[in-house]
Amino acid sequence: xxxxxxxxxxxxxxxxxxxxxxxxxxxxxxxxxxxxxxxxxxxxxxxxxxxxxxxxxxxxxxxxxxxxxxxxxxxxxxxxxxxxxxxxxxxxxxxxxxxxxxxxxxxxxxxxxxxxxxxxxxxxxxxxxxxxxxxxxxxxxxxxxxxxxxxxxxxxxxxxxxxxxxxxxxxxxxxxxxxxxxxxxxxxxxxxxxxxxxxxxxxxxxxxxxxxxxxxxxxxxxxxxxxxxxxxxxxxxxxxxxxxxxxxxxxxxxxxxxxxxxxxxxxxxxxxxxxxxxxxxxxxxxxxxxxxxxxxxxxxxxxxxxxxxxxxxxxxxxxxxxxxxxxxxxxxxxxxxxxxxxxxxxxxxxxxxxxxxxxxxxxxxxxxxxxxxxxxxxxxxxxxxxxxxxxxxxxxxxxxxxxxxxxxxxxxxxxxxxxxxxxxxxxxxxxxxxxxxxxxxxxxxxxxxxxxxxxxxxxxxxxxxxxxxxxxxxxxxxxxxxxxxxxxxxxxxxxxxxxxxxxxxxxxxxxxxxxxxxxxxxxxxxxxxxxxxxxxxxxxxxxxxxxxxxxxxxxxxxxxxxxxxxxxxxxxxxx
Numbered sequence: 001x002x003x004x005x006x007x008x009x010x011x012x013x014x015x016x017x018x019x020x021x022x023x024x025x026x027x028x029x030x031x032x033x034x035x036x037x038x039x040x041x042x043x044x045x046x047x048x049x050x051x052x053x054x055x056x057x058x059x060x061x062x063x064x065x066x067x068x069x070x071x072x073x074x075x076x077x078x079x080x081x082x083x084x085x086x087x088x089x090x091x092x093x094x095x096x097x098x099x100x101x102x103x104x105x106x107x108x109x110x111x112x113x114x115x116x117x118x119x120x121x122x123x124x125x126x127x128x129x130x131x132x133x134x135x136x137x138x139x140x141x142x143x144x145x146x147x148x149x150x151x152x153x154x155x156x157x158x159x160x161x162x163x164x165x166x167x168x169x170x171x172x173x174x175x176x177x178x179x180x181x182x183x184x185x186x187x188x189x190x191x192x193x194x195x196x197x198x199x200x201x202x203x204x205x206x207x208x209x210x211x212x213x214x215x216x217x218x219x220x221x222x223x224x225x226x227x228x229x230x231x232x233x234x235x236x237x238x239x240x241x242x243x244x245x246x247x248x249x250x251x252x253x254x255x256x257x258x259x260x261x262x263x264x265x266x267x268x269x270x271x272x273x274x275x276x277x278x279x280x281x282x283x284x285x286x287x288x289x290x291x292x293x294x295x296x297x298x299x300x301x302x303x304x305x306x307x308x309x310x311x312x313x314x315x316x317x318x319x320x321x322x323x324x325x326x327x328x329x330x331x332x333x334x335x336x337x338x339x340x341x342x343x344x345x346x347x348x349x350x351x352x353x354x355x356x357x358x359x360x361x362x363x364x365x366x367x368x369x370x371x372x373x374x375x376x377x378x379x380x381x382x383x384x385x386x387x388x389x390x391x392x393x394x395x396x397x398x399x400x401x402x403x404x405x406x407x408x409x410x411x412x413x414x415x416x417x418x419x420x421x422x423x424x425x426x427x428x429x430x431x432x433x434x435x436x437x438x439x440x441x442x443x444x445x446x447x448x449x450x451x452x453x454x455x456x457x458x459x460x461x462x463x464x465x466x467x468x469x470x471x472x473x474x475x476x477x478x479x480x481x482x483x484x485x486x487x488x489x490x491x492x493x494x495x496x497x498x499x500x501x502x503x504x505x506x507x508x509x510x511x512x513x514x515x516x517x518x519x520x521x522x523x524x525x526x527x528x529x530x531x532x533x534x535x536x537x538x539x540x541x542x543x544x545x546x547x548x549x550x551x552x553x554x555x556x557x558x559x560x561x562x563x564x565x566x567x568x569x570x571x572x573x574x575x
Contacts, residue, residue, distance in 0.1 A: 003188045004042055005035050006054040015392060017046035018372025022257045023147055026372070027387045036387075039340045041142040042186040043257050043281050044290040057185050060200040061210055064179060068102030075105045075176040077112065077165045077198070080234035080309075081183040084287040084302030085204050087220025088309040097216045109180065112165025113233035114323040117243055119158050119331040124246040124276060131267060132156050132249075132276045136239060138186035139281035140260055141335065148264050149337030159195065159333045161233055162187045166197035167329055181207055183234075183289030184282070195333055204291040229322040231310040235303060236285030238310070240278045242317060250275045256283040345384040353380040358396035370394040415482075415499040419449045423458050426494075435478065435501065449497075453482070458495055461488045472502070481506045 006017075017033050018026045025039035026046060033054070035046065047055035067074060076098050078091075086094060095106040116136060123132065131154045135141055144155045159167065162180045169178055178198040180187055188201045202210075211218070232238030237253030245251065252275060254263050260279045266272060282288040287302045311320055345353065354376065359365050365376040371392040373379035382388035391397055409416055415432035419425055424446050428438065436452050438444055449455050457469050469486040483500045 002037055002058065003185060004040060004044065004047065004055070004057050005037075006033050006047070006050070007056040008032065009052040009054040011052065011054075013392070014051060015370065015372040016049045016051065018388075018392075019369065020045045020049045021372075022261055023143070024373070024382065024387065028389055028392060029386075031389070031391070039146060041139045041146065041257070041281070042184070042189055043139045044184060044186075045257070048290055048293055057203075058188060059206060060179075060202055061206050064200060064202070065102075067177065073104045073173075073176045074102065074179055075107065075169055075173065076103050076179050076181055077107055077109045077162065077169065078181045079109045079162075079183055079286060080113065080231040080306070081204070081286040081289060081292070082181070083231065083234065083306045083309050084292060084297055085183075086218040087222065088305040089221035089223065089225045090218050092221055092224065093219040097211060097218060100216070101210065101214065103179070104176065107165070107169060108228075108231070108323075109161060109165050110228060110230040110233060111168065111323050111325060112159075112161035112163070113239070114228075114230035114325060115164040115168060115329060115331065116158060116161050117230060117233075117239060119164075120156070120239070120276075121244050121246075123156065123158070124243075124249055127246065127248055129154065129156075130273050133267075134239065134276070134278045135159075135333065135335070136161055136233065136278070137280050137282075138162075138189055139184075139257065140279040142186070142189055143257070143260065143281070144264065145335055145337040146340055148268070149339050151264060151267055152335065152337040154267065155335060157333045157335055159331050160187070160190055162198055162201075163190060163193070163196055163333065164329065164331060167195070168325065168327065170197040171327070171329070183286050183291040185290070186281070193333070225309050227308070227310055227312040227321060229310055229317070229320045231306065234286035235306050235310075236280050236283070236288070237278055238285060238306075240276065242310070242320070242322075244318065248274055251278070252276070253278045253280075255280050255285060255288075257281045342385055344381060349384060350377065350380050353383050353390075356390050357383075357393045358399060366395055368395060412498075415501070417449065417452065417497045417499070419458060419495050419497070421462060421493045421495075423449050423455055423462075423495075425449050425452070432499070435480065437478075457484065457486055458497075461486060461495060465490075479503070 011028075011031050011033055013031060015028070018024065018028065022043065022045065023039055023041055025036045025041070027034045027036050033046075044055075047057075064074065078094065082090065082094060091108065098106045113136070120132075120134070123129070133140070133144065133151070133155045135156045135158045138160060141155065141160070144151055162182070166178045166180070169176065177200070179200045179202065180198050181204065182201055183204055185201065185203055187198075190196055191198060191201065229242040232242050235241075236255040240251040240253050243251070254260050254277060260281060263277065263279070280286075282290075282293075284299055284303070287297075287306060288299065292299075292302070307314070311317060313320060354360075354365070357376065357380065359376050359380075367375045371379050371388065371394065373382060373388070376393075379388055379393065383390060409427075410430040412429055412431060415435055416427070416429040417425060417432050418427040425444055425448075426446070428436075428444070432438075436444075444451060449458060453475055454473050457471050460466065461469055465488075467488045467490070470484065472481060472483050474481050480501055480503045483502050485498045487496045487498075488494075489496065
């Protein structure tokens with residue numbers, strides 16, 4: 001059964017969940033974070049810090065509504081953190097609201113805290129254990145039994161306040177169904193234990209939504225507060241503060257899961273003795289639980305309200321009023337430790353993984369923590385255990401992307417120059433470096449682009465906010481013509497200039513133009529010569545035609561003259 005998990009979301013590779021998980025119970029697979037149920041201690045840090053609001057937790061409110069509609073008898077046990085939520089004198093109003101929602105009875109969970117306190121005092125009086133770790137925080141209990149099973153002997157096998165109250169209420173009414181209202185979801189993990197009598201757990205956030213659906217508000221009747229010591233259980237160190245002390249033991253309060261882990265690590269060394277340790281996963285105790293971490297509840301005000309509802313005389317706590325429960329209840333609890341089975345790589349396997357992460361030498365092991373793990377070696381172990389991916393290493397990915405980008409840029413046949421809004425050069429590819437002979441200009445990076453070429457188009461783009469420009473320039477120093485395409489990336493404050501050396505094309509065009517001019521001149525000359533010849537031929541043809549005409553006329557006259565002569569010489573014939 002899952003209790004807490006992430007909804008499928010578009011993870012942004014921030015790894016906040018991994019970074020904030022104190023026991024690294026997060027697996028990242030295909031860029032999607034997943035909660036490892038067997039290793040999770042239900043501190044909810046991962047979901048609180050998630051910028052995608054990916055929290056998906058088991059919600060039993062719909063089931064409770066259905067049971068109320070069926071006429072089932074529900075009894076609510078309310079964690080004392082309600083005081084931080086609604087005020088020191090809010091319980092009467094809260095009880096009335098829950099009864100209107102359909103609950104048959106509403107009781108303060110501090111009654112269970114009283115039973116636990118009484119059992120702790122008995123065990124301390126017996127003094128059989130050297131070091132005692134409190135069992136009031138379900139997250140701490142899971143932390144010890146899953147991740148510190150070697151300290152199970154120090155963890156008190158005592159019912160939690162929720163379990164103790166459930167057992168007490170169940171003995172009073174065997175037919176009721178118990179519902180615990182909590183500032184966190186960690187008590188849900190206790191529902192599967194055999195000695196548990198509580199059937200459902202809902203958070204204050206879920207209760208607020210339920211009340212809002214019915215347009216209910218909780219009022220704080222400050223003048224009617226009757227202090228009860230065991231309400232202090234909701235405050236960090238509250239249980240130690242109200243317990244009768246055994247002078248043979250030191251009493252220590254540890255708040256915050258990271259601090260709890262440090263103390264447990266110290267306990268493993270065996271240097272701490274005769275000590276009662278009250279460990280709370282949340283800073284401030286239950287009033288610092290997940291239901292309050294994302295709200296605007298004032299921590300200091302909450303603590304003052306809680307003390308007001310718990311202690312009537314701070315100078316005489318031992319004689320303060322508490323709940324009056326005379327029944328003797330078996331408070332023993334069988335907590336079984338279990339080790340999360342994990343394999344670890346050999347030194348050779350670890351080295352291979354580090355190489356895949358780009359950590360080819362100890363100097364490259366930055367241990368930056370961006371991936372969520374404290375060290376590169378810790379991250380490599382997580383990769384071996386299929387908890388993490390190589391791509392989670394930000395420096396490696398950036399280096400690889402920069403390398404790929406540089407390879408692509410340098411492989412470009414065209415030249416690339418990138419400048420900032422101050423018109424200083426920040427990047428050149430190899431083609432540009434070769435063209436501008438950057439070996440002679442080693443310090444060109446950071447220098448004005450005008451050191452390389454005309455910068456009018458750059459200035460014009462910035463002045464008029466243009467995003468695109470195209471032109472052709474001649475670089476006198478290198479005797480080259482360049483076609484330029486400029487793109488202004490306003491979001492990053494960069495102007496990217498991609499150029500093509502068109503000197504050969506320009507030379508070819510000029511040569512073609514010269515050839516055309518020569519050809520045109522030759523054509524003109526040929527045309528003139530042909531015209532001259534035509535004129536000469538015409539002149540010759542004209543003279544020949546005239547002579548011919550004269551000759552023909554002479555021939556014609558001769559022929560005509562001969563015919564006349566023949567006619568005169570012919571004799572006349574008389575008939």
